[in-house]
Amino acid sequence: MTTVAPDALASTLRDNAEAVRAVWLDTAAAELRGRTSRGELEREQSDIYEALVDGLDAGSVALDTPAFDQLRGILADVSSARARLGFTPRETAVAVFALKEGLYSLGAVRGDGISALLRLVDDLGLFTFESFAAAREAIISEQAEQLLELSTPVVKIWDGIVAVPLVGTLDSARTQVVMEKLLNTLVETGSEHAIIDITGVPAVDTQVAQHLLKTVVAARLMGAECTISGIRPQIAQTIVALGIEFGDITTRASLADALVDALRSGNRTAALGTSA
Template sequence: MPGTPLHQILADHADAVRTAWLSAVADELRGRTSRGELEREQSDIFDALVDGLAQGATSLDHPAFDQLRGTLSDVSSARARLGFTPRETAVAVFALKEGLYVLDAQVRDDVSPLLRLVDALGLFTFESFAAARESIIAEQAEQLLELSTPVVKLWDGIVAVPLVGTLDSARTQVVMEKLLNTLVETGSDHAIIDITGVPAVDTQVAQHLLKTVVAARLMGAECTISGIRPQIAQTIVALGIEFGDISTRASLADALVDALRSRASTRNEVLA
């Protein structure tokens, strides 16, 4: 004789299961979130679980559990952004077992499939949390990259990009975009790329610098690379790196003087 369907078992004993579940989660989180918020999350997860089971779903990848997976992903992402730990996030699902243990003592039917399903839900929650946290870290890294790459206006028509740290492909793209946007916004025709804060220049770094200069020139701006220290100059010579007709200077001050002279010379030629 077939047993009671799992969704019916959960529905019939919903109050007992959810009470034990909520108590376990609240004890673990210890005020990290309000009881009302926990009840809302719990209700969404529980209802989606019962609905999926009612449609014949037995594994988490079943289409009937689409809403459940979406709910778990939303909860995981929210917890990641609020700074919860993986344990604090996963307990929102794994604590459901406390309710199922109560259920197991009250019914004759086998609820072990539900326990296995909760394990799958917990693993999915943990994976969703990890993916969300990686996304957050990537966003923060991008924001820090933008903050660490300012483009400043030194004079009318002259902007500078003081670089500090390693110059890789990702950062080159940020530098290029910010420089080009600033050239357009300010109407500048001179750009100084200062590498005083770049610890070392190798062939790859040089290529990144050249790409940035070419991009600026396409916008009609002349570029100067400043911050060529003795050690950097020796390295560039040893590696056989050629900057071609790109102007280089030892310091940002020297580059600014050159840019001002160039602008004055251009202005005099126009007046003449």
């Protein structure tokens, strides 16, 4: 069986582009069932087909060679776009694998030639799937970071006083976000008192306590005094049982108590409705 040269395959694909792409488009459109417009699908397939032919023209049938750099880039972009639009891995890969149906219609390519093209399409589909998976992981990581920031607000509750109401588990990653947001807010607002409220933290263990201490130390380095509020009876018992020492850090049972202390420490007695 005679091996068909890549540039000969390129010529065949170029000469039969209209017929191959028509079958490819119909097959992909049927598989995707309206998930994307026919016009958009046709534009994507046009870019992929042209880059495929150019790679073959450069003398290669291996996707991992420089000849197909442009094609890999196009497939990565399409996969990333599909991932962000909520397509499934199958929907993303099947749009590429559907090219096989168009190749089967090529009567001019037989034996090693069609086998080489089909193997190349398999590689295209697998690369698309891998690119989709990588894009989804990046999106999930990005969304997790966004949720982390949204779940850790730093709010100004009075002139010179900011509060960090924590809800949920406090781990190393979240502690880093808390410290960064708290320090930035202290600088932006010129506040000298920070309240870290742990009413919404379900449990305090040694690790959580260490994270709280790190946050307090970071705020103090910026010249702000810190109060930890939300020390419920169960939390207090746990802290005592674990032998956790908060040292000279002020703690209060509620955010309201911590706010009163902060107002008094800043000589804001008028705000409390009392005389100095």
